[in-house]
Amino acid sequence: MMETLRALAxxxxxxxxxLLRKGxxxxxxxxDRLGLRQPQVSKHLRVLSDAGLVEVRVDAQRxxxxxxxxxxxxxxxxxxxxxxLWEGNFQRLAALLDHMKTQEKKRGRRKRQGDHR
Amino acid sequence: MMETLRALAxxxxxxxxxLLRKGxxxxxxxxDRLGLRQPQVSKHLRVLSDAGLVEVRVDAQRxxxxxxxxxxxxxxxxxxxxxxLWEGNFQRLAALLDHMKTQEKKRGRRKRQGDHR
DNA sequence: AAGACATATTCTTTTACGGGAATATACAAT
DNA sequence: ATTGTATATTCCCGTAAAAGAATATGTCTT
Numbered sequence: 001m002m003e004t005l006r007a008l009a010x011x012x013x014x015x016x017x018x019l020l021r022k023g024x025x026x027x028x029x030x031x032d033r034l035g036l037r038q039p040q041v042s043k044h045l046r047v048l049s050d051a052g053l054v055e056v057r058v059d060a061q062r063x064x065x066x067x068x069x070x071x072x073x074x075x076x077x078x079x080x081x082x083x084x085l086w087e088g089n090f091q092r093l094a095a096l097l098d099h100m101k102t103q104e105k106k107r108g109r110r111k112r113q114g115d116h117r
Numbered sequence: 118m119m120e121t122l123r124a125l126a127x128x129x130x131x132x133x134x135x136l137l138r139k140g141x142x143x144x145x146x147x148x149d150r151l152g153l154r155q156p157q158v159s160k161h162l163r164v165l166s167d168a169g170l171v172e173v174r175v176d177a178q179r180x181x182x183x184x185x186x187x188x189x190x191x192x193x194x195x196x197x198x199x200x201x202l203w204e205g206n207f208q209r210l211a212a213l214l215d216h217m218k219t220q221e222k223k224r225g226r227r228k229r230q231g232d233h234r
Numbered sequence: 235a236a237g238a239c240a241t242a243t244t245c246t247t248t249t250a251c252g253g254g255a256a257t258a259t260a261c262a263a264t
Numbered sequence: 265a266t267t268g269t270a271t272a273t274t275c276c277c278g279t280a281a282a283a284g285a286a287t288a289t290g291t292c293t294t
Contacts, residue, residue, distance in 0.1 A: 076193070160242085
């Protein structure tokens, strides 16, 4: 997950993923569309590959890169867990109240015990 | 979007977001839970704030940070566009075929015009 | 008003990473 | 076998960004 995010957080890599969304492509194709030099593209593909985001299929001298669904699926599942943020806020309200209580306790403790460093 | 990803791609910031998912928290609380020093936490919060991922509410000396739904919602929408990857592959197959055609044309052009750097 | 607390900011150092250039590898074509 | 084509890898450099340390800001308490 962390690795997926790191990989996607780079603009060129993000672009590569966007391009690969439409279908598998060989490196040269990506080079043309990105306006990057071939070595950089290969390097970015390496990072994406290490992150499990792409797969290679060898076709003679060509390497055809394909997008892998798994990490993106995982990312979707992760962000889904945040839906409650914009779908009703009861949970948040509860948490807030709970937290105020916690803070109250803490404030009390602090008064009693003084600093802690 | 890019900025959201960049912000989330850092492990500590990711952790902050995870903590904030359960509800708003003051900085000190985050410091305790993350085992980071206060200045670093503040700095990370700054980045998250610049990315629009968190909001501050001032409560006396405390600053209570809250997670903002919008960027995450946007992220979800983005990744949703990739569902087709793991839900049937007709689209991909079509793209592949289309692409093979493109490559064929290109191969021809290259032969005619020679190198280009 | 003085000190304690919570947080932010600045400055410096270190580390990570992306780009450039050159080179290596491997298959294809002739 | 030689040349050409597609891609990967290596090495170097510059910059961006994260950690560390010190300090600033603002509020609360007494």
